[in-house]
Amino acid sequence: MEKFAELVKEAIKAREKAYAPYSNWLVGAALLCKDGKIYQGCNIENFAFTATNCAERTAFFKAISEGEYDFEAIAIVGGDRQKGLESYCYPCGVCRQVMSEFCDPDEFKIINGISEQQYQVYTLREMLPHAGYVKGGNNEGNSFFGNKV
DSSP states (O other): OHHHHHHHHHHHHHHTTOBOTTTOEEEEEEEEETTSOEEEEEOBOOSSGGGOBOHHHHHHHHHHHTTOOOEEEEEEEEEETTTBSOSOOOOOHHHHHHHHHHSOTTTOEEEEESSSSSEEEEEHHHHSTTOOOSSSTTTOOBOTTSSBO
16 A cells, blocks of 8 residues: 555654664654654663663654644564664554554554565554553553543
């Protein structure tokens, strides 16, 4: 699909901005909002590893901080600084959990790319089955406080 190829292209551009002096693993993400806006994100490492932010969350937090809450898809690319994009880069569990807060699990698409011509497409539910989703999914989400959200 042409839209997904364009999103992968934007993720590749975002990857160029990654700050990864410790792992040398550069990740880029491009988040497509339902209104057509695209927010880029890159990984931003920190010597205190838990302070590191993934590319996917960077893109989501940028969009949310601008008032966007309706998302259609995200493209993710990642690879070693020297070797480049050789294999697929999948979102970590924390990023998948952030997606589950804001995205319909059966409609939101996760595109893992190597190039504009080579990518895989999954739904959020395929990537994170059996989760407590907040959006969509027949209100199946439960908050940590035990109440339905």
